[in-house]
Amino acid sequence: MKKIIILALAAFSAFSCKGFLNKQNPYKIESEYYFVDESSLEIYSNAFIRSFDINLDDFLAADRYADAYAWSGLYGYYTDNYTAYDASNWTTSNWSQLRSINYYLDNMRKASASGEILNHYEGVGRFFRALFYYLKVQTFGAVPIYKSMISSTDTEALTKDRDNREDVFRFILEDINYACENCLTSDKYRNRASYIHKYVALAYKARFCLYEGTYRKYHSVDPSTGQPWKSDESEMYLKECIDACEKLMESGIYSLADNPNARKTQYRAMFTDPDGCKTYTTNEWIWAKDNDETLNVKDISYSINDYFVNAQHAQYSFNRDFINTYLKLDGTPFEDFEGCSFVDECKDRDYRLAQTIRTPGFTRDGGSKKAAPDVTYSQTGYHPIKYLLDDTAHDPQGMTTYTDVPMMRYAEVLLSYAEAKAELGQMTEAVWNKTVKPIRERAGVKNIYPKEADPYMVAYFQNKVTDPYILEIRRERGIEYAMEYLRYHDIMRWHQGELLARPWRGLWITEVDKELDLDNDGNTDTIVTANSSLKSNCKILYIDGASTTGNKLSKGTSGYIQTSTALTRKWADYKYVKPIPATAITENPNLTQNPGW
Numbered sequence: 001m002k003k004i005i006i007l008a009l010a011a012f013s014a015f016s017c018k019g020f021l022n023k024q025n026p027y028k029i030e031s032e033y034y035f036v037d038e039s040s041l042e043i044y045s046n047a048f049i050r051s052f053d054i055n056l057d058d059f060l061a062a063d064r065y066a067d068a069y070a071w072s073g074l075y076g077y078y079t080d081n082y083t084a085y086d087a088s089n090w091t092t093s094n095w096s097q098l099r100s101i102n103y104y105l106d107n108m109r110k111a112s113a114s115g116e117i118l119n120h121y122e123g124v125g126r127f128f129r130a131l132f133y134y135l136k137v138q139t140f141g142a143v144p145i146y147k148s149m150i151s152s153t154d155t156e157a158l159t160k161d162r163d164n165r166e167d168v169f170r171f172i173l174e175d176i177n178y179a180c181e182n183c184l185t186s187d188k189y190r191n192r193a194s195y196i197h198k199y200v201a202l203a204y205k206a207r208f209c210l211y212e213g214t215y216r217k218y219h220s221v222d223p224s225t226g227q228p229w230k231s232d233e234s235e236m237y238l239k240e241c242i243d244a245c246e247k248l249m250e251s252g253i254y255s256l257a258d259n260p261n262a263r264k265t266q267y268r269a270m271f272t273d274p275d276g277c278k279t280y281t282t283n284e285w286i287w288a289k290d291n292d293e294t295l296n297v298k299d300i301s302y303s304i305n306d307y308f309v310n311a312q313h314a315q316y317s318f319n320r321d322f323i324n325t326y327l328k329l330d331g332t333p334f335e336d337f338e339g340c341s342f343v344d345e346c347k348d349r350d351y352r353l354a355q356t357i358r359t360p361g362f363t364r365d366g367g368s369k370k371a372a373p374d375v376t377y378s379q380t381g382y383h384p385i386k387y388l389l390d391d392t393a394h395d396p397q398g399m400t401t402y403t404d405v406p407m408m409r410y411a412e413v414l415l416s417y418a419e420a421k422a423e424l425g426q427m428t429e430a431v432w433n434k435t436v437k438p439i440r441e442r443a444g445v446k447n448i449y450p451k452e453a454d455p456y457m458v459a460y461f462q463n464k465v466t467d468p469y470i471l472e473i474r475r476e477r478g479i480e481y482a483m484e485y486l487r488y489h490d491i492m493r494w495h496q497g498e499l500l501a502r503p504w505r506g507l508w509i510t511e512v513d514k515e516l517d518l519d520n521d522g523n524t525d526t527i528v529t530a531n532s533s534l535k536s537n538c539k540i541l542y543i544d545g546a547s548t549t550g551n552k553l554s555k556g557t558s559g560y561i562q563t564s565t566a567l568t569r570k571w572a573d574y575k576y577v578k579p580i581p582a583t584a585i586t587e588n589p590n591l592t593q594n595p596g597w
Contacts, residue, residue: 035107035108035109035110035111036110036111036112037111037112037113038111038113038117038121040111041108041111041113041117041118041121042121044104044108045104045121045124045125045128045196046194047100048097048100048101048104048124048125048128049194049195049196051097051100052097052128052131052132053289054289054405054407054485058485059405059484059485060307060314060316060387060483061314062485062488063482063483063484063485063486063487063488064316065077065078065488065500066487066488066490066491066499066500067319067321067322067487067491067496067499067500067502068318068319068322068478068482068487069316069317069318069319069322070317070318070319070379070380070382070504070505070506070563070564071314071315071316071317077575078500078501078569078570078571079568079569079570080570083579083582083597084579084580084581084582084585084593084597085581085582085583087578087579087580087581087582088581089136089139089140089578089581090140090580090581090583090584091581097128097132098129098132098146099149101125101128101129101132102129102146102147102148102149103149104125105122105125105126105129105148106148106149108121108122108125109122116184119182120182120183120184120189122178122182123178123179123180123181123182123183123196123201124179124183124196126175126176126178126179127175127176127179127183127196127200127201127204128196129175130172130173130175130176130179130204130208131204133145133168133171133172133175134172134208134211136168137165137168137169137172138211138489138492139577139578140162140224140577140578140580140594141165141222141223141224141576141577141594142162142163142164142165142168142222142224142225142594143162143163143168144160144161144162144163145163145167145168145171147171158588159588159590160590161590161591161592162224162580162591162592164222164224164225164230165222165224165225166222166229166230166231166233169212169237172208173205173208173209173237173240176201176204176205176208177205179196179198179201179205180198180201180202180205180244180247183196183197183198183200183201184197184198185197185198185199185253190253191281192290193277193281193285193287193288193289193290193404194277194287194288194289194290196287199248199251199253199254199286200286200287200408202244202245202247202248203244203248203286203287203408203412203413204287204408205240205241205244206241206244206245206248206412206413206416206417206420207408207412207416209237209238209240209241209244209420210237210238210241210416210419210420210493211489211493212233212237212493213233213234213235213236213237213238213240213241213420213423214234214238214419214423214493214494215492215493216229216232216233216234216237217234217238217423218493218494218495219495219576223573223574223576223577223594223595224577224594224595225595226595226596235424238420238423238424239420239424241416241417241420242417242420242421242424245413245414245416245417245420246417248413249413249414249417249434254283254284254286254410254413255283255284255410256283256284256410256411256414256438256439256442257270257279257280257283257284258438258441258442263351263442263443263444264351264354264355264444265355266442267351267352267355267442267443268355268356268385268386270284270285270406270409271386271387271403271406272387272388272389272390272403273403273404274402274403275404276288276403276404276405276406277290277404280406283410284406284409284410284411285406285408285409285410286408286409286410286413287406287407287408288404288405288406288407288408289404289405289407290404291402291403291404291405292402303397303398303399303400303401304387304388304389304394304401304403305388305389305392305394305395305399305401306395306396306397306398306399307387308377308383308384308385308387308388309374309377309388309395310377310395310397311374311376311377313397314377315377315378315379316378316384316483317378317379317380317381317382317383317384317504317506317563318356318357318378318380318382318384318482319380319382319502319504319505319506320336320380320382320505320506320507320560321460321502321505322478323345323353323357323382324336324456325456325457325460325475325478325479326349326350326352326353326479327349327350327440327445327475328348328349328350328445329348329349329350329351329444329445329446330348330446331440331445331446331447331448332448333454333456333457334349335456338508339508339510340508341508341510342360342373342381342507342508342518343360343518343520346359346360350440350443350444350445350479351443351444351445352443352479352480352482355385355386356384356385356386356479356482356483357373357382357383357384357385358371358372358373358374358383358385358519359519360518360519360520360521361519361520362385362519363390364390364391364392365390365391365392366390369392370519370521370523371519372517372518372519372521372525372526372539373507373518373519373526374539375526375528375539375540375541375561376539376540376541379506379541379551379561379563380504380505380506380507380561380563381506381507381518381526381541381561382506382507384483386482386483387403387483389401389403406484411439411480411481412481412486414434414435414436414438414439415435415436415439415473415476415477415480417431417435418431418432418435418436418469418473419470419473419474419477422467422469422470422473423470427469429449432449432469433447433449436472436473436476439476439480440476443479450468450469450471450472451468452468453466453467453468453471454468454471454472454475457471457472457474457475458471461474461494461496461499462496462498462499464495464496474490474494477490478490492576495576497571497573497575497576498571500569500571501569501570501571503562504562504563504564505554505560505561505562506560506561506562506563507560507561508559508560509528509553509558509559509560509561510558511557511558512528512529512530512543512553512557512558513527513528513529513531513534514527515527515536515538516528516538524538525538525539526538526539526540526541527539527540527541528540528541528542528543528553528561529541529542529543530542530543530544541561550564551563551564572596573596574594574595574596574597575596577594578594579593579594579597580592580593580594580597
């Protein structure tokens with residue numbers, strides 16, 4: 001079977017950019033010989049799962065471009081040093097996924113199986129085609145629609161312009177609806193973490209429709225044309241989101257993983273469990289990447305701890321403005337103030353804070369090793385731990401780990417339902433109590449049904465939203481899904497791109513050249529200095545008040561850490577979609593470019 005899967009994966013091999021949709025693949029198994037029964041459909045469609053895996057880099061790194069993170073990389077995209085000549089994701093490998101899916105859909109009904117089974121596997125193929133186009137729309141907006149394999153003589157199809165974005169998303173909805181209606185729910189499909197079944201399709205339909213419904217609501221023009229939308233479909237997509245969520249919620253299959261006696265640890269345990277699929281697919285995980293050491297199934301770069309301890313590899317940091325959104329345990333907002341120490345700002349906060357970043361009391365190696373925030377790695381001082389395995393034996397670069405990765409969790413379904421309801425003006429206390437309330441209570445936060453908007457959240461989202469329910473749901477999404485591939489696209493759909501150009505802030509530092517005790521254990525662990533020759537046993541964060549580059553303190557010799565102040569990030573509305581790569585337009589001059597690029 002492994003050999004057959006490899007052959008099926010070979011169908012995803014490269015072709016020239018011009019011929020990716022029609023060139024004969026010398027490695028493929030001919031449809032009349034391969035698609036013979038359910039087993040062959042299962043094996044071929046399983047290759048889609050591998051093809052659409054979000055690798056470690058993408059899953060963890062996608063949101064470092066967002067407002068919540070202060071990552072030290074220099075991104076030309078945010079400094080106006082990015083053009084269509086720098087663009088990617090329109091290459092052969094990007095589009096060969098669609099070719100393989102359409103090949104499968106054109107031929108899969110040659111297999112001998114019942115109508116129900118054939119409908120299920122067509123649903124699987126159409127699920128992946130919907131996912132393919134959803135990812136393309138998020139990147140480029142309008143793209144060309146191809147519903148089947150293209151003949152090598154069909155010059156018109158091969159050199160067509162992009163279809164209207166609105167038509168593309170209707171095509172996505174058509175495909176995902178078919179998957180929702182026809183994919184099966186029996187244990188054979190549902191009890192395997194990486195398989196596609198009706199509930200996976202419903203959850204992704206909710207994600208797709210919430211994205212497009214809110215995108216249409218908050219964007220007055222189609223960014224692929226610069227013109228107003230041709231149809232007002234925001235409400236329709238939000239209603240489709242609600243419908244998908246209700247079907248999934250009413251099934252009774254999924255629930256939040258919540259043990260009231262383990263609320264200080266259970267959130268992070270979902271991301272460090274060595275066999276998360278076995279633990280959580282019976283309740284919270286709807287779709288997951290199942291890494292398995294015995295089968296040597298892993299991410300190609302799966303050295304998870306290295307990403308969270310090695311300053312040469314990642315340097316993930318959270319931004320103080322985002323950290324301030326974590327509520328206090330009594331359900332009230334945290335009120336930041338100048339001079340607030342790290343120890344004080346971590347007291348009595350939402351339990352997810354201490355399960356997302358290093359806070360006072362954090363230890364490793366079974367509690368035997370104290371681990372304060374490491375400012376040589378995380379320069380704001382808000383040092384992530386969400387996926388970090390506590391065993392330091394996993395820290396060296398190249399040390400493979402096999403923890404599973406949740407691609408879709410039930411918590412997202414609850415929050416998608418709540419957000420769609422709020423956006424349509426349908427939020428009630430009953431809706432709140434079955435969506436936001438249990439998520440907060442799992443984090444130890446007292447439930448308070450909001451009656452008025454938190455001024456901090458109003459200001460955070462640029463005074464463009466004042467609805468208390470929408471703001472609280474946005475707070476919850478950011479916290480619950482930190483470092484899970486959603487934040488950047490949330491910012492895009494909410495038309496909040498300016499957040500990506502905000503300055504980055506870190507911990508409050510009382511004074512330079514003074515050893516600090518960040519983890520409050522009685523021993524100093526950190527020092528901030530402008531003296532590059534300073535020697536200390538503490539972790540050292542160097543600042544340079546005279547330079548236009550590097551780290552600074554907001555008041556010179558004290559204040560908030562300000563990272564990479566020379567990185568003057570900029571935002572403009574044309575950046576809501578990436579440019580069509582110049583190479584693609586050179587090869588197909590009929591392709592139109594997104595406005596502004």
